[in-house]
Amino acid sequence: MALPYRRLVVKIGSNVLTQANGLPDEDRMAQLVAQIVGLKNQGREVILVSSGAVAAGRSLITLPPKADAVRSRQLLAAVGQVKLLSLYAALLAPHGLLGAQVLVTKEDFRDRQHYLNMKNCFQELLQQNVIPIVNENDVISVTELMFTDNDELAGLVASMLNADALLILSNVDGIFDGDPARPGAQVIRQIAPHDTGFAEFILATRSQFGRGGMLTKCSIAHKVARLGISVHIANGKTPNILPNILNESAISTWFQPSKKASGTKKWLAHAQTAQATVHVNAGARAALLAAGQATSLLPVGVVKIEGEFQKGDLVRLADETGQPLGLGLAEYSSDKARERLGQHGQRPLVHYDYLFLNLDT
Ligand SMILES: Nc1ncnc2c1ncn2[C@@H]1O[C@H](COP(=O)(O)OP(=O)(O)O)[C@@H](O)[C@H]1O
Numbered sequence: 362m363a364l365p366y367r368r369l370v371v372k373i374g375s376n377v378l379t380q381a382n383g384l385p386d387e388d389r390m391a392q393l394v395a396q397i398v399g400l401k402n403q404g405r406e407v408i409l410v411s412s413g414a415v416a417a418g419r420s421l422i423t424l425p426p427k428a429d430a431v432r433s434r435q436l437l438a439a440v441g442q443v444k445l446l447s448l449y450a451a452l453l454a455p456h457g458l459l460g461a462q463v464l465v466t467k468e469d470f471r472d473r474q475h476y477l478n479m480k481n482c483f484q485e486l487l488q489q490n491v492i493p494i495v496n497e498n499d500v501i502s503v504t505e506l507m508f509t510d511n512d513e514l515a516g517l518v519a520s521m522l523n524a525d526a527l528l529i530l531s532n533v534d535g536i537f538d539g540d541p542a543r544p545g546a547q548v549i550r551q552i553a554p555h556d557t558g559f560a561e562f563i564l565a566t567r568s569q570f571g572r573g574g575m576l577t578k579c580s581i582a583h584k585v586a587r588l589g590i591s592v593h594i595a596n597g598k599t600p601n602i603l604p605n606i607l608n609e610s611a612i613s614t615w616f617q618p619s620k621k622a623s624g625t626k627k628w629l630a631h632a633q634t635a636q637a638t639v640h641v642n643a644g645a646r647a648a649l650l651a652a653g654q655a656t657s658l659l660p661v662g663v664v665k666i667e668g669e670f671q672k673g674d675l676v677r678l679a680d681e682t683g684q685p686l687g688l689g690l691a692e693y694s695s696d697k698a699r700e701r702l703g704q705h706g707q708r709p710l711v712h713y714d715y716l717f718l719n720l721d722t
């Protein structure tokens with residue numbers, strides 16, 4: 362039986378769409394589009410997050426020697442994105458399908474109005490049977506404004522649209538239990554929501570044209586799965602990989618989902634800024650991070666509060682050494698919290714429903 366995912370986000374990495382010489386691999390694109398059309402014909406909704414603009418740009422423009430790295434990337438992506446989307450449009454047209462370009466920046470997920478505009482647009486596109494094709498707006502996303510990579514962007518899109526699954530296509534069959542090049546290395550087939558042991562196997566290497574590397578891919582996958590969205594990492598170069606993930610015959614690493622999280626938890630998982638930090642003691646840290654338990658933060662475990670906050674504000678949680686633990690919404694102000702610091706029998710400062718912990722700390 363096929364996996365019952367109705368709404369899918371498919372992320373295709375640069376290296377899947379790029380040949381060894383750095384130019385776009387149009388045959389591969391055609392194969393992947395054919396697979397996506399197959400998924401659509403099964404009645405599924407597909408949102409595509411596609412890298413490849415820089416590679417496409419390389420096929421159009423030769424950079425001058427000693428060109429500035431940031432400007433070169435902007436130039437290649439600006440020119441290449443047109444070619445990338447034209448190729449997708451040409452491949453979808455014979456199937457009677459339209460693709461839509463959606464270019465986003467990190468800022469668009471922070472600004473609530475931008476976020477809602479974007480969400481509404483996606484919903485309209487899906488309703489009209491159009492395939493949104495998302496990429497980072499590389500022209501204005503430079504250095505610290507950039508997403509870590511398109512895996513982060515795909516995770517945000519999957520959470521925003523409450524997708525059933527995120528399929529990340531890279532140039533490896535999944536996460537290996539060691540160097541993928543080592544003879545005998547095996548793909549880890551399943552990772553449970555609270556299992557963080559996989560991190561020890563990941564090497565700092567990344568594919569030739571990739572940006573973030575496997576470690577960021579995995580921490581995004583883990584976070585998204587903990588919000589209740591299935592994540593599969595698989596090889597985009599393997600024939601029929603998308604239908605085979607869905608009929609469970611493909612090799613892939615499957616991050617099993619937790620129970621679906623509320624909209625607030627999804628937002629907290631990806632929120633970036635908090636004004637104040639609440640430091641907790643070792644006992645509270647252990648209780649919060651204990652697998653499978655829904656624990657709220659009580660004042661008895663709080664040792665220090667840095668900064669000011671009001672009821673409903675976003676606060677950062679950290680342990681006594683300052684190591685970040687997660688983010689939550691305060692149930693009361695920092696003034697009240699300071700009065701109750703270390704006291705037993707007080708109301709939670711951060712309720713479990715409004716708390717998102719990073720398990721990879
Ligand atoms: N344990 C591991 N299992 C699989 N791949 C790994 C592992 N450790 C490091 N990698 C590297 O991660 C790369 C994929 O990540 P990345 O370069 O970011 O790809 P993409 O461009 O698809 O986002 C692989 O090509 C591989 O070299």
Ligand SMILES: N[C@@H](CCC(=O)OP(=O)(O)O)C(=O)O
Nearest residue numbers: 375412413414415510511572
């Ligand atoms: N936005 C860039 C891709 C950046 C990126 O994150 O690539 P990847 O590491 O392959 O997901 C492009 O279109 O070339």
